[in-house]
Amino acid sequence: MKVGRLPARKARILALRYLGATVVTLLFLFPVYWLFMISFKTPDEIYHVPPLWVPAQIQFSNYYVLFKDGDVVAILNSLIVAGVSSGIAIVLGTLCAYSLARFGTGGENLAMWIISQRMIPPIAVVFPIFLLYVHLGMVDGFFGLILLYTAFNLPYVIWMMRGYIVDVPLELEESALVDGLNRWEVIWKVVFPMVRSGLMATSVFTFVFAWNDFLFALVLTRTEVITFPVQLTHYFGGQSNFWGKIAAMSVLGTLPIFVAVSVMQRYLVRGISLGAVKG
């Protein structure tokens, strides 16, 4: 490739934009960096005045205790709860979205109602749900949380996926129908592959929502399925905040999300935008 000369004006602008981009990125990443560093510090370093930007040595004892005390189970719980619930929400939501998008099932009203479900603040329903779960004996179990997160993610999934599905050229489906597929096969063999990237982006976000939920988990867990954010608050003790543990746990709890986001990065921007742009 031959690189042509860039007019000086453009070169200057590019350099400035680079500078800007770097500064902005550093600014936004700094808190994450700080958290990361705290997780490697000893208490003496955490409570050092003035604050230390780099610990004397990277030591893992903050992580070690989390494993030793079995606190990391919370991450496993979160993985199960968030994974299963977003899986279910994706499948059910996509099917529902397909019906709404292609058959106009229930008309605009049903679609509006579904979207309105997303607008209800969790705090307004968490208490009745808590009582309902008490009756059903679903407090402190995987099932209850999974059901709840599924329900809370469904409107989002339906909303997003409806947008993607509407974008699938009708002819593709019709062509398949003429070619001899039935509806199920059309959904499975034509629509699913076509909306894959939207599906990925949506999955990431449903997963993130479920993963990060604090309020429901706080109310609906006791001992068996404490999820990651709830576990984290346990380190905000009455006597002290265990910053080492908090940081280490935060890092552990952010890792799966970070991995998910990095892997899905290229779907993400598209996904987030398409869905939102569609409205």
Place this chain on the structure above:
Amino acid sequence: ADKDAADTAVEAAKKYAGTTISIVWEAGLQSLDPLNYSGPKWEKLTGIKVKVVEVPTDQMFTKIMQDFKSGAGAYDALNVIPSWMPDLARAGALEPLDKLVDKFGYRDELQDIAAAYRDNQMQYDGKIYGFPDDGDVMLLYYRKDIFEDPKMKEEFKAKLGYELAPPKDWKQFDEIGQFITDKMAPKVYGAGFFRTAPYPQYMFQERFRMEGGKFFNADTMKSTVNSDVGLKVFKQMVAENKFMPPGVEQWNFVDNLAAFLQGTTAMTISWPPYGRWAAGYGSGEEALKWVPKSQVAGKVGYALNPLGRPELGVGFDLAVSATSKNKEAAYLFIQWLNSKKTSLERVQLPYTLRDPFRLSHYASEKYRSLWPDAPAYLDTVKTSGEKGLLDLSLLQQDKYDEAMTKAISSLWAGEDAKAILDRLAQQFDVITEKVGTGNQKAVYKVWAAKPGAYPQ
């Protein structure tokens, strides 16, 4: 006691080997004990697994209550803050223990618990609902090396006209604090406190009562926290921040501890563990790595709080959840924990937050020999406990507590003290009214009549 209550419990518990009991424990330092020591030990002795559910203090009441409401029975044994015990008992969340106490022969050993705790933190409505398990009380810690420094003493005397010594009242406290700050800051400040929710309210309760304040008008149940006394205490408390290290308003237990251990503050008032750790007891312990290393070992003096009657401050009862599916196993566990033998070991754990609460603890030769100043420490703890003031404990006490906590937080934020107190009083009244003025009045009367409620 012909038979040791600990052994009894172990023997009886063996038949539950293989089960798991969940115990609710305050998150953080407190749960190091069941996690590292008593839990594993109990499992070794009886085969019962102990699952520690760590809950932050401000969620403990909520969680216990929720669990009870849900009937889930997720918790077996509970740590209950004594001032909330009446509410929990009334709601039916706690299991009455008398029968089990008798069945497993524990009454005698209960008598060994220091009176302040035994008489005030064990029963509600005549029934035993919990075993006082933590000799919480506030002590004054001071830096002997500074207080006994001849040059300081001399200058102090010259300036203020009396000997530099642990303060007898709050005026002295303020003067000493200011003096040291003036002389030594920023290396050393006169004093440091932990100021974040929910703890400074205990300080307020103590000082308010010691200065003659009453929480309520016993006849009308109208709150009187906004009296002149309240105002005076509030103003003093805010003023004291000035000679404390900058940012003290944000300090919590460990911040304050760190400052004291690192030698940044010359005085502080806190629960008994400070005294042990400051002396260097347990330093080097893996589980205590959370605590910064003490730079002041051997230089720490112990004294009663100014005015001599310290707040007991929170404390813990061991209780059994009414919805537990393993009540007996849970009971046996707490009996074993609370027993003379086990508890003596527990209060000596280097990293423990459980403080001596039995007469036998104070007298334990072993304990008294743990570090050079241990006898002085134990004696001060004992005396403080004997003179201790009870935390206010009414129906729905958590609401009053929340109001006080918020009030003090507003105080640090710089709001007008009078306005805060007026609002606090009004909030108290609203709560009282909601609970039912008549009911509450009765409960208050009973509480106020206790010897530790108001200083005579």
Place this chain on the structure above:
Amino acid sequence: MLEDRLPYLIVAPAIFILLLVGLFPLIYSLIVSFQRITMTDNDTSFVGLLNYAELFRDARLWASLGHTAIITVIALPLELLIGFLMAQLFIDRLPGRQLFVALLVLPTVISPIVAGATWRLMFDVRFGPIGQILSFLAGEPVRILWTVNPAYVYPAIIICEVWQWSPFMFLLLLAALSNVDQSQLEAAEIDGASYLRVLRAIILPSIAPVIAVACLIRGLDLVRIFDIIWALTEGGPGSMTETISLYTYVQGFSQFEISYTAAISFLVIALLTVITTLVLKRMELAR
């Protein structure tokens, strides 16, 4: 035939779950809000509108609504603005943009609890780097009690909130901006229009729907803000930063005012419905 009923068959499970978890609580709350159920006594007698009447006398409730409004009204435009500026920075081809974007998404996907905790660390007057940096810049010790001093707690909350969610806006707006018809921009460039004119006449109108959606999404999130504040200030000092969600939680879960909580819930739902409807109406108009 099964295939003919397929449209209904495949909506059924989703709708069922939504009804179960979405509709039931509302009905339940509605009933309970007319009763008098508190923590201890399980008095289930109906008290009519008493709980609702109570709402109007509850200064703390209205204060908490006010706090929520303050946070929303300040944070939302800030996030929008910062997100927009960031998007402007990245809209043109910039080698390595992928990496920048991947890193910038991080704050948004982090759990709000973690975000709150992180900023609490950052703000700590002694152990946090912010004071240190400010002191360095000022050349003298700067000691700001971010979570204690009333003058700074809102800035603290808003900084944290803006830090976490500006990247979200950034993503949305970046996508929206890349959908702006390139040839319109080129036409305007050839026409010699200034940036502001292009912004006003072309860019803003064309990304307006996205902005509206973004504001709606984030606005609703902000109205129910809970986690960040829980981790950062716990509503303090006093109840200065208590939001409606926090207050509802306190009423419901630490004080167990069951009926009253239900009434609050309805108030919140009603408010949100009104606001959302208004916003949606305006969006319709804008289209």
Place this chain on the structure above:
Amino acid sequence: MADVKLSGVHKYYGNVHAVRGLDLTIGDGEFAVLVGPSGCGKSTLLRTIAGLEDPDDGTITIGGAVVNDLRPRERNIAMVFQNYALYPYLTVHENIAFGLRARKTPEIEIRKRVSEAAEMLGIGNLLQRYPRQLSGGQRQRVAIGRAIVRKADLFLFDEPLSNLDAQLRDEMRTEIKRLHHEITTTMIYVTHDQVEAMTLADSIVLLRDGKIEQQGAPLELFEQPRTGFVAGFLGSPSINLIPATIKTNGGGAAVVFESGGTLTLPSAKTTSLTSAEGRQVLVGIRPQHFSRAGGGPLRDGVVAYSAVADLIQPTGTRTFTTIKIGGVDAVAELQAHDVSRHGERIDLAIDLNRVVLIDPASGLVIA
């Protein structure tokens, strides 16, 4: 292979009456082309035949059997869509094999048929590519391949070439014509391109507002349009329509333009005009029926006309020249060097043997 019969077919979309009681017969093996202005119902008709839309009334018969109640997949038809409708996530091979797999054809048979079709279409070397790696014409061929491997009874094409550029369109058109010669299946083809319609069709069906305006062989429609609409719709540049009045004299007839000027009609055209004296008509003359007068004697039915060249648009071998006839602009398609300057006076010969006279009120062709 099958013939297709529609009788009394109606289709509504909400309030839109897209197909209005249409009767249509397409013989077995026939290549029928549906044309008509945008929105006239071409696609709707095709989709109704395919079973993608249910008619609101009427019956559809394919190969003698009423198919109204059959699903698309049960009608054994193949369809090629305007935008190809290729599956972007499948290779060319898989795209072509898609319909066969759906019908559970054995793998070995699939391979055989796919490669046969690919050879026939000249895309044998592209089978492992994905649609995005193909040019427009190649995609088009894949779409056709997907249809022909199916060995369907009936092929439907909905504007299959409209997305291609001119050159490719020419090529593909020829290819489709060849294809039909080879496999002789009944085909129904929708287009709005006249050249396609004219060159491909055995029979053109011209639709207008959901009804058939005229059906017949291409040249029949072109040369014997039933209505002015048909005359105007076919031919490019469009037929010139000039208002005039009929004047009869003896056995002959002529048209008199309003602005003066008279053209005598050839005798073949006058028979039906004997009693039409004074009647208002639109005189339709195609641009191609103008030519530069050679100076020699004029053939029968050809009249001389002198005009001033207005706009001159050379396109290579032909030059479109705008002239005035009867006061209105008309376009004449002349040879490249027939005219060179704006304003030049040229002597033209107008071949009136194929002139059409249209009744302005009814729109019907009267001669």
Place this chain on the structure above:
Amino acid sequence: MADVKLSGVHKYYGNVHAVRGLDLTIGDGEFAVLVGPSGCGKSTLLRTIAGLEDPDDGTITIGGAVVNDLRPRERNIAMVFQNYALYPYLTVHENIAFGLRARKTPEIEIRKRVSEAAEMLGIGNLLQRYPRQLSGGQRQRVAIGRAIVRKADLFLFDEPLSNLDAQLRDEMRTEIKRLHHEITTTMIYVTHDQVEAMTLADSIVLLRDGKIEQQGAPLELFEQPRTGFVAGFLGSPSINLIPATIKTNGGGAAVVFESGGTLTLPSAKTTSLTSAEGRQVLVGIRPQHFSRAGGGPLRDGVVAYSAVADLIQPTGTRTFTTIKIGGVDAVAELQAHDVSRHGERIDLAIDLNRVVLIDPASGLVIA
């Protein structure tokens, strides 16, 4: 008003060398049309002139001044985009006024110019509408209006009509031609439509692979192509290219096809072929140069040829007929009824006055 000069312009997109050392001169007031196959660099060139792309090498001069370092807005050009690029949120009036406002023209002047332009384009009654309320042709006019009010030195059009349907395209084409007559600003116009190119251009620039293949007046390119590529690119259906060998005899020359058969070339063509005996060539004959032999004497340079009609594609007044010449398929454009059946033997006259002979190796036209 300004002339445009490009010299040695190169443009790369990553690895794609889109413009390859291009030299081009367009005179003041000239209407230049850029044509060429898809991807040949037409748009790139236009955008480079506009300043929307920076050339990697070479200089661009507008009106005598080098503009390489000027931003688009500083070059005082106006551009009409393929998709019009109207501002959807502004009214037609505001769209047209946009460039004027940007240049701080007084409001009264704006009104005057906008309404003048609108009148000229026949959109005076649409000024208060929004683009979405307009038809394609109206949008097109607005886009042009936006350009002309600017009184720019140079107008650039990038396939402005390609989104319109055939009829509208014809109309708009005429209108643009009128416009150029009126305002006589230099215009550069990109299209891939030959009719547009031929009818609009003063000068056609035929691009191929980022370089100029030939530049000249439309008929010059059509009739005197420099290369086989030019000959093949212009004209529809495409020119027929038939491999043959040259045979000279005395002053005359003929081409001999490989499969036998000889065509004697007219004397005008033979002058340059005197020493070409035995040379391999491609004989290029346009479909329009075939006609049915009338039986009379043949004009000079016209030869008789008898062939069998293969594929017959009637398009109305003309019929494309595939015949074999020299063993290869060739298309002849005949009159409607010149041929009627597949397999029919027809006597043709081939006008060889405009034949081109191409060197197969270099692709250059040798006669």
